[in-house]
Each structure stands twice: as structure tokens, then as C-alpha cells.
Amino acid sequence: MNHSESGHGLRPHSSTSVSRPLLRLASMRRGDVLVLTAAGEIDLSTTPDLSESLAGAIAQRPPTLVVDLTPTTFLACAGLSVLLAAHQLTGDRTRFAVVAGSRASWRPIHLTGVDRLLTVHRRLDDAVADAAPMVVRTVVADATILVTATGGARAGAAEALTEKLRQASELCRGVVLVDVSACTLPAVDVVGSVRAAFTRDGRDRGGIRVLNADEDLRKALEAAGIACCVPAGRGR
Structure with missing residues (x-):
């Protein structure tokens, strides 16, 4: 695509352009994530x-492009x-996110409502983790099934978690433990997946325990009537 003709305001300059001292730009790779830092x-x-x-x-068409505005x-x-x-130009081929880790970057993004249009994180590590594909592993031990979800919130991740939990609920005669401690899905998606997998005909099938150390998710689970226990060493 010729970005200079895109009409979206992104125009490459010639290679002889010199960056102004007021803004320093640097890029680095973190796995499949290309991070552009603006200071x-x-x-x-x-x-x-x-x-x-x-x-x-x-x-460069990276799978994920993150703009880190923390030093801005x-x-x-x-x-x-x-x-x-930039978000418009990335389209479906590149996931686009912004890190607003400072007041100078977060305040204008929040006040203008841009955080409702873009994926915005407060920490770079969260943005990188969110870009990772979700991996769901299932381990069967006696009457207990442990389902562990790790990774980020790519499209379809919530549906994948729901399907794995539904399979576990059909197989298990005892307790299903769901470990989402390393999962970066939004709390509402985790709650939705658990309810969809363990609720039938409007009734809770029971036998579900969610392992989690995030306070916001714990409250969301409790509000939905889902049991939650914090893994040893992960409590706050």
C-alpha cells in the first residue's frame, strides 16, 4: 500500500529527514510484537x-504493533x-495497541475518548502479553480436571476457552479447576466463558473453581456467583 496516497495522514518522509530533538523514536522487537517507543x-x-x-x-506488517507512549x-x-x-491503516493484518503509561499520555487519550476506539494499556508488558495467542491446556487427575489458560485476548480466544471448559464440564464427575492466573482476557470474557460452559437451562451445574489472583476478576466472578480461590503465593 502506498501510504502517502492513503488519505489517512500517515506519510513516509525521505531517508534524509532528521528527527527533531523534541521527539525521540525507537523501535524494537519482542517476539511477534513490534514496539515503537515515542519519548x-x-x-x-x-x-x-x-x-x-x-x-x-x-x-513491515508485524502481527502486532504497539506504540509505547510511556516516555511521552x-x-x-x-x-x-x-x-x-495508524489504527485504520493496520486493518486486519496487524493488531494495533497503545501503551499510555504516563499521565501526559493517558489523560488526553482518556479525556478525548480515544481509549474507546483503540486498545490502550497502562503497561508495556500487558500489551505484549495481550498480543500472545491464548493457549488452553487440560490435565485430568482422578476426579479433578485442571484447565489452564495462558496468553492474550486475540479474536476468538474467549470462544476457545468456552469450548475447552464445556468439554471439561462434560467429562468431569468431580471438580473442574480453571487457572486463569496467566490469562489476559478481559474479566467480562472470562466470566462469560465460565458461565456459558457451566450453566445449562439457566441453572449452574456446579463443580467449578476458578484459580485467580486478580482482584477485579475475583469480584466479577463472585458477583456472577462463581467460586474463586487464590493460588498459594499469588494472594495480595
Whole structure:
């Protein structure tokens, strides 16, 4: 795709362009994730550099592109427009996310509602984990089945977890333990998967225990009437 003709505001510059000192851009790979870090001020004078770097990153077609704004000290509306344009250009081929780990980056993203349009994390590690495919393993021991879910929230992950849990519920005559301690699915998806797998005809089939150390998810599970126990050494 010729990004200079896309009409989305991302335009590659010539290789002789020099980055302005107000904004420093650097990229690195973390597995399948390409991380573009922006340090400094993002305003009308520096958005061309951000636009250029994003266009170059998108051209590489990484499975996931993460823009880390944690070192950003100022984020103007012009910068938000470039991020939204990048999200449009990635399309279905590249997963796009933003890390807003500082007040200077998070506040404008939240106040303008951009966090409702983009996937936004507060920590880079969370963004990288979220990009990982979900892996669900099942171990059978006597009358207990342990289902362990690890990885992120790619499309279809919640459905995959639901199907594995449904299979476990059909096979198990005792207790099904579901370990989601290393799972980065949103709490609402975890609760939905558990309820869909262990509820039949509007009644709870029982025999389910969720292992989890996240306080928000624990509260969501309890509100849904799902038993939860915290693994040893993981409590808060």
C-alpha cells in the first residue's frame, strides 16, 4: 500500500529527514510484537516524525504493533489523529495497541475518548502479553480436571476457552479447576466463558473453581456467583 496516497495522514518522509530533538523514536522487537517507543513531545511540529515511523512500522506488517507512549511528556490532538490513522491503516493484518503509561499520555487519550476506539494499556508488558495467542491446556487427575489458560485476548480466544471448559464440564464427575492466573482476557470474557460452559437451562451445574489472583476478576466472578480461590503465593 502506498501510504502517502492513503488519505489517512500517515506519510513516509525521505531517508534524509532528521528527527527533531523534541521527539525521540525507537523501535524494537519482542517476539511477534513490534514496539515503537515515542519519548518527548508529540505536537504539530513532531507528528510528521511519528507519522513517518508508524508508516515504516506498518509496512513491515508485524502481527502486532504497539506504540509505547510511556516516555511521552506531551500529547496533542494532532498526535491522537496520527494514532487513529495508524489504527485504520493496520486493518486486519496487524493488531494495533497503545501503551499510555504516563499521565501526559493517558489523560488526553482518556479525556478525548480515544481509549474507546483503540486498545490502550497502562503497561508495556500487558500489551505484549495481550498480543500472545491464548493457549488452553487440560490435565485430568482422578476426579479433578485442571484447565489452564495462558496468553492474550486475540479474536476468538474467549470462544476457545468456552469450548475447552464445556468439554471439561462434560467429562468431569468431580471438580473442574480453571487457572486463569496467566490469562489476559478481559474479566467480562472470562466470566462469560465460565458461565456459558457451566450453566445449562439457566441453572449452574456446579463443580467449578476458578484459580485467580486478580482482584477485579475475583469480584466479577463472585458477583456472577462463581467460586474463586487464590493460588498459594499469588494472594495480595
